[in-house]
Amino acid sequence: MVRWRINLTVLWIGQFLVMSGMTMITPFLPLYIQDMGVTDPHEVAVWAGLIFAGNFVTSFIFQPIWGGLADRYGRKVMLLRSGFGMAVVMTLMGFAASPSHLLMLRVLNGVISGFMPAAVALLSTTTPRDKIGFAMGTLQSGGVAGSILGPFIGGLLAEWIGFRPIFYITGGLLFCASLVALFLVKENFDPAMAKKQPKISILESFNVLKQAKELPSLYAVTFIIQFSMLSSMPLIPLFVQELHGPGNMLAFYAGLVGSVTGFSNMLASPLLGRWSDRIGPEKILAVCLIGAALSFIPQALVTNIWQLFASRFMLGVFMGGMLPCVQTLIRRYTPNGMESRAYSFNASALSLGNMMGPIIGGAVSGWLSIRGLFIMSTVMMLANALWVRQTLFHGRASDKTEIQS
Known part of the structure; x- marks a missing residue:
């Protein structure tokens, strides 16, 4: 296979697993909170909303930080950092003893996230220009497929094996996908050239881009x-x-x-x-x-x-x-x-x-x-x-x- 197609295939799998792992929790999150000892319906609803949103809040803040580091040290490095990091955090969610523990882990997951922008940036710099639209559309389909099937898979697994083992399985799959990316994904990145670029803050980066x-x-x-x-x-x-x-x-x-x-x-x-x-x-x-x-x-x-x-x-x-x-x-x-x-x-x-x-x-x-x-x-x-x-x-x-x- 052509190198960019290998990258696309591996990143599609990773994108699918990341998005399915993020959404797999949706069908049973209130039940998982109840399983931790919270019985009041209003309290369960409040915790579920906080836990679900916590990931997006920190992700919004930290994405530009990881983006700047990716331009300086390589997109693949950031891809692996995010993939292996989320694998560990997702596994730890299965050991959460209280809603506050789960909230902190979801917040941490948002902090270390960044798989999607790293994958998109890597693919955009390794794909021929006349194939970029197809590559981006295919990569997006992996994320969308994960978002669709994640809640369905999560609901089925919750009935078959219970809540906590789902996190262990998801963490293991994310680890395997990151391991495959480590060996198969290649990027065109010149560290020496990147180091010559001036260091600028997030705000300065945005001012340049706008x-x-x-x-x-x-x-x-x-x-x-x-x-x-x-x-x-x-x-x-x-x-x-x-x-x-x-x-x-x-x-x-x-x-x-x-x-x-x-x-x-x-x-x-x-x-x-x-x-x-x-x-x-x-x-x-x-x-x-x-x-x-x-x-x-x-x-x-x-x-x-x-x-x-x-x-x-x-x-x-x-x-x-x-x-x-x-x-x-x-x-x-x-x-x-x-x-x-x-x-x-x-x-x-x-x-x-x-x-x-x-x-x-x-x-x-x-x-x-x-x-x-x-x-x-x-x-x-x-x-x-x-x-x-x-x-x-x-x-x-x-x-x-x-x-x-």
Whole structure:
């Protein structure tokens, strides 16, 4: 196999295991907290929210730090640091004796995270430019597949072997994936050249990167994708109940509606990534932004569960084209030697969307209802599409004018 394909295969497996490990805890987290001796329902809910969010809070803060170190010491080093570190922390979660222990370990997991931006940066610097869109789409499909199957696998394993062994198995799989990456993943990195680069702080790095006016708009795309998806996600079961009415299979339908977006995203990502290599990532990103924005409108108007299912499926198709195009364009507009920092800021934007989406969505749902949240997502995505058009397409047009003159 060509070297970049070997890297892609190994990193896809690692991405799948990381994301499935992160989401595997979702179905049984409240039950695991109860198993630790917490019985009050409100207290269980508070602990579950804190534990789930703790990982994203520290991840948002520390991603740029690891990105700067990756540009200086190598992306593979940061990849292995994150992979082996999360393997240890995930295993220790199985030994947690109280919710506070589990919260501290989830916070620590966010501190040492960084597998995804390191994998994206490494792949972007080792893949031929005419294959980057396909590689980014395929890599994203691994993360999405892990996010979809993680809760399903976690629920099954919880029934078969109990809660604690799940963490031991996940930690072992992460360790094995990191070991495979150690021996098989190769990168093009010149330490001597990297050391010649001036040392700059996180804030200075961001100031340098934002001089490329395209990057802030691309970071906004990543934030809005996560914000739009997660602002309504906690209310989906109640919306399904409203559409379906009381009866059997309610939990099944709620899970189906929640997972269908990820499923269509996983199918569409490699295909749209390959198309972006042929016709340009800017065009695919523009179409997907507008398509995703318009896909939220039918969700606000549905009258039965199957209409919601179909509109969520279409949303996932358009979502599948956005992140690969964003990652491809970030590589294009990032100065050489700052790739990891650029991708780490994008990962922070993703974590911020994961945090703010459920919080703001829950806060305003009393005024807007979930149907209003869908319309809010439409407006946000259309505004972002205008920003992207202004920065990407007008920027290229002005560049051509300057060249011609």
